[in-house]
Amino acid sequence: AVNSSQSSMLILQETCIDAAGALVVYAPVDIPAMHLVMNGGDSAYVALLPSGFSIMPDGTGGGGPVSGDGSGGNGGSLLTVGFQILVNSLPTAKLTVESVETVNNLISCTVQKIRAALHCDN
Numbered sequence: 001a002v003n004s005s006q007s008s009m010l011i012l013q014e015t016c017i018d019a020a021g022a023l024v025v026y027a028p029v030d031i032p033a034m035h036l037v038m039n040g041g042d043s044a045y046v047a048l049l050p051s052g053f054s055i056m057p058d059g060t061g062g063g064g065p066v067s068g069d070g071s072g073g074n075g076g077s078l079l080t081v082g083f084q085i086l087v088n089s090l091p092t093a094k095l096t097v098e099s100v101e102t103v104n105n106l107i108s109c110t111v112q113k114i115r116a117a118l119h120c121d122n
Contacts, residue, residue, distance in 0.1 A: 008032060021056030049084035053114060056080075077118075081111060 013026040027050040037043045058076040083106065087099040 005015045010034070019045045021054055023052065025050050025052035027051065031104065047086070049086060051083040053079060053086075055108070055114075055118070079108065079114060081114075083107065083110075 008031045009028045010031055011026050012029050014023065015025075025047050030047065033046045037046055053089070056078050058078050060075040085103055085106070087093075087095065087103070101105045
């Protein structure tokens with residue numbers, strides 16, 4: 001579960017790592033909706049907003065983040081982050097400053113956590 005206020009949500013995740021780079025795709029999924037689909041219900045009603053990131057060598061040598069010894073090699077890496085976020089489910093809703101700040105914070109925190117996991121110095 002994501003947290004106590006969203007205990008009916010799970011995170012589906014797929015990860016792929018090879019010589020070309022690394023890819024992580026994930027999506028929050030509503031548990032009751034998934035039960036409905038698993039029992040023969042229509043999957044068209046399941047909201048699925050996948051997000052994720054990819055890390056690939058920048059072509060300067062060294063193999064990037066997926067080199068054989070896990071050290072990241074001598075080259076740099078390119079990080080691409082993509083989000084699909086439902087800010088408001090009302091079709092007539094307007095974008096607010098608060099929602100922009102929330103999305104900006106989410107992106108910044110995610111990139112910082114990825115960099116920390118890769119032990120990036122700057």
